[in-house]
Amino acid sequence: MNFNARASLPRLGAGIGLRRQHFAEIIDRRPPVRWFEVIPENFIGRGGFIAESLRRIAENYTLIAHGVALSIGSTDPLDLEHVRRIRQFCDDVHSPWFSDHLCFTMVDHVNLNDLIPLPFTEEAAHHVAERVRVVQDILERPFALENVTYYVAPSRSQMTEAEFITQILERADCGLLLDVSNVVLNAANQGYDAEAFLDAIPLERVIQLHLAGFEKNGDVLLDTHARPVSDETWRLYRKVIERVGPSSALVEWDAEIPSLDRLLQEAEMAQKLMDDVAALRAS
Template identity: 40%
Template sequence: MHNVPWLGFGLGLRPPHFQDVLEGAEGVDWFEILSENFMVAGGKPRYYLERVRADYPIVMHGVSMNIGSTDPLDMDYLARLRELMRSIEPVWLSDHLCWTGAGGQSSHDLLPLPLTDAVLNHLLDRIDRVQNYLGRPLVLENASTYLAFAGDEYLEQDFLNQLSRQSGCRLLLDINNIYVSSRNHGFDANAYLDEIDTQAVVQFHLAGHSDYGDYVIDTHDHPIVDPVWALFERAVRRFGPVSTMIERDDHIPPFAELVAELDQARRIAAPHWPSSEVPHASAR
């Protein structure tokens, strides 16, 4: 995945905003879809997706690949994912570095992996098979975590770097997830960010979370908080122009409120990314 295009500033495409987008999403350069919501041929979701895709770049983002599990790869899922990919031609396709089930049972959650050489080798094999089947590199996201394994042999950022270098996959760096995990585990979020390979990252996620004081949960149901914006600014300075989008999956506000939040990301990036490189929302 060389010469990855910079898409600018995007939003997650969610059903409450379908009509707003069709009427003209001023201030939004691109959209990310949740792949599983569109993996059925026909119907209203695909109708809206096809109309949006005619006017905007689309990125696919999944939650069910189960890349870290010991279960066999779900070839039925991958076949449906590939059909959707071929239909809408996304700029790239991503999922989470995690496992979501075992023994044929789904946990409906993004579960953490031990950060060991054995797990790294397990992932390298599975990523290779998925990339060959889909015919393109995967993009994998750092998930938020709430526990660590006593047997860990890597820091997460080092594990991500090794995985990208050895598999050829790229990274979707979720800025909010770094913050959430740093609060839960007590590590330095700035140091984590500073140690990620700049050449590996093709996308940033921004989102809100629920803060319970002693722990933080990645819920995507609140506005982005100041410490996450500060971490994003550090990422902007370190990585240069990276396609950036906001996720909101619950307590979804009016479309205009999310566009206003996206404008804040633009304002933060503007002093650090040359204005000549910043795409305008009207440019397609």
């Protein structure tokens, strides 16, 4: 993906994840949501209520596809059939870009149903970048990798997480889905400085942001997506917006999912911070 393709992507403001619990309410009420993030794997091959709800919601809202099963870092062969299905899904819902996680989920053709971090090595960076290029060729739209959380520093690492991410993005020439809460969490758990991390990655490649809540267990922060966005994450998000400008920021809440109105409150907070920064820049 060249720089112009990224630069021309819409900056959608704050959105929320589309979850089944809210389908009927969204269709009935048509709440003022700027956009929804949709997980293709929850919809591909589904009919009935799920397919019909997606069709009706897609008529009225911008949908952005975000995958969970690409397993871009796996040593198993890329599942090209899966990538083609994702391409079709993105075409169907008019998703201007697609993202998935910088991790692996498949080992020996078994799906571990978890986002497992890669060792920060030259070999892994090269492997992922090659596969991203294949994925981008099939998708024919910009693709972004998301930074994931990890609790134990991957063994055999030869570089920092920031260096690893930078190498892959530049080798593959792809975008970054910057999960701001994952930076806060990894910085706390691994003992590095979150702002120094931002300094070390190519922020000009950011095409989307994630914001999610986490929980404390003793000294460790856990990436549960079951809580409101934390104050530390809001603070770092503001710094990111100051540097990248208005963006497309998604509030993730995947467990103990609250009411639609509560989710919309979180999205409004994300939008307000974005608007405040834009107003300050303009003054």
